[in-house]
Amino acid sequence: MTHLRAHRNAVLCLIAVTAIAGCAGATRGVSTAAPASVANAASTSTANPAPDTSAVDQQVSSIDNQLSTINGQINAANAGLSTSEGDPAQ
Amino acid sequence: MNARTIARGVATLTLTAGLGLAGSVAVDADTPVPSPSASASPTPTPHLSLAALKVRCNSAVQRRLGTLGADDTFVKQSSALTSADRTALEGQISADQSGLTALDGTIQADTTFAQAHAECELIVTDYRVYVMEDPKIHEVIAADAVSNANGTFETLIPELQSLINASSVSATVKAQAQADLNDLTSKVDASHTSISGVTASVINLTPAGWPGNQVDLKSARSNIKTARADLTGARADVSHILQLLG
Numbered sequence: 001m002t003h004l005r006a007h008r009n010a011v012l013c014l015i016a017v018t019a020i021a022g023c024a025g026a027t028r029g030v031s032t033a034a035p036a037s038v039a040n041a042a043s044t045s046t047a048n049p050a051p052d053t054s055a056v057d058q059q060v061s062s063i064d065n066q067l068s069t070i071n072g073q074i075n076a077a078n079a080g081l082s083t084s085e086g087d088p089a090q
Numbered sequence: 091m092n093a094r095t096i097a098r099g100v101a102t103l104t105l106t107a108g109l110g111l112a113g114s115v116a117v118d119a120d121t122p123v124p125s126p127s128a129s130a131s132p133t134p135t136p137h138l139s140l141a142a143l144k145v146r147c148n149s150a151v152q153r154r155l156g157t158l159g160a161d162d163t164f165v166k167q168s169s170a171l172t173s174a175d176r177t178a179l180e181g182q183i184s185a186d187q188s189g190l191t192a193l194d195g196t197i198q199a200d201t202t203f204a205q206a207h208a209e210c211e212l213i214v215t216d217y218r219v220y221v222m223e224d225p226k227i228h229e230v231i232a233a234d235a236v237s238n239a240n241g242t243f244e245t246l247i248p249e250l251q252s253l254i255n256a257s258s259v260s261a262t263v264k265a266q267a268q269a270d271l272n273d274l275t276s277k278v279d280a281s282h283t284s285i286s287g288v289t290a291s292v293i294n295l296t297p298a299g300w301p302g303n304q305v306d307l308k309s310a311r312s313n314i315k316t317a318r319a320d321l322t323g324a325r326a327d328v329s330h331i332l333q334l335l336g
Contacts, residue, residue: 056253056332059246063325066239069170070318073232077311080225081304085218088150089143089210 140203147210151194154219158183158190161227170235178293179227186217218297222307226292229310233288236281236317243278243324247271250331257335267334274327277320284317 138146165171165179193212200206217223254267292310295303 053253056246056249059242059249060325060328060332062242063239063246063321063328066170066235066242067318067321067325069168069235070232070239070314070321073170073228073235074311074314074318077225077228077232077307077314080220080222080228081307081311083220085214085220086150087211088146088213089207 138203140200140206143203143206143210144198144200147197147206147213148194150210150213151190151197154190154213154217155187157219157224158187161224162187164231165227168231168234170231170238172234172237175230175234175289175293179230182223183227186219186223190217190219215300216297218300222295222297222300222303225307225311226295229307229314230289230293232314232318233285233292233310236285236288236314236321239321240278240281240285243274243281243321246328247275247278250274250328253335254331259335263334267331270327270331270334274324274331277324277327281317281320281324284313284320288313 162180162183165176165183168176171179190213193209193216197206197209200209250271254264254271257264257267259267288310291306295306
């Protein structure tokens with residue numbers, strides 16, 4: 001009887017060890033699959049440094065200001081070019 | 091054709107002529123718009139006293155000094171101007187200001203109507219503040235701003251290329267973004283071509299060259315407008331690229 005119980009415990013222990021090993025493998029599989037895109041991004045960023053989007057925003061803002069200046073100055077020049085001096089002596 | 095039809099025709103012609111005249115605004119608007127021959131006429135206005143003429147001349151000088159003062163502020167404060175262009179324009183404005191002030195002093199000291207009348211005409215012919223100096227200053231600032239914008243785009247183009255290269259969008263979307271960037275680049279190139287030589291073509295224009303140099307001012311304006319259209323298109327490309335890349 002004691003021998004039988006020992007045998008049963010050994011079988012249960014084997015099942016438990018197998019289950020734990022299976023769970024660990026599955027977990028490792030998930031963790032390997034999940035960061036694939038991150039790994040790709042990391043390798044991309046190593047080959048081609050990540051662009052600084054704040055620098056892009058700054059350039060775009062500067063261009064908007066320059067276009068605004070151009071518009072204002074063209075309008076002012078237009079006003080002059082459609083004017084006549086008049087003649088204060090007349 | 092009855093009398094009503096004729097009257098309507100006359101009214102239409104009158105309105106059309108009026109609108110045509112209104113398109114060209116005389117700055118010294120208290121006097122009729124002069125024709126070139128009228129402004130060159132040496133005949134003094136008979137109904138005006140010497141004192142009244144001096145008041146008119148002083149008023150004309152003060153208005154021009156006001157415009158030049160505002161232009162000087164623009165020139166000093168503009169971040170678009172190159173250092174050389176700023177120096178050149180400031181020198182021209184300063185020369186005009188001192189010249190007009192001295193001329194006003196001379197006119198106010200004149201003792202005959204004919205003298206004052208002849209010198210009063212120099213306020214227009216020796217300075218051309220409204221039709222030449224003022225638009226010239228604005229055109230130079232605009233042209234320099236176009237050059238600055240071209241330079242900023244040139245900095246931006248490789249940054250956008252990096253964004254496209256590093257983007258995880260689909261190949262189709264990436265190709266669209268690349269096409270926009272190519273279009274942007276060609277527009278900036280076109281802007282370069284349009285603005286090349288524009289500042290140099292107007293910055294040294296003088297009243298002595300009037301009215302011939304009006305052609306240069308109009309040509310410069312046209313080139314600046316063309317460059318502006320290209321830059322506006324390039325700016326739209328930037329927006330589209332950023333939108334595609336998310």
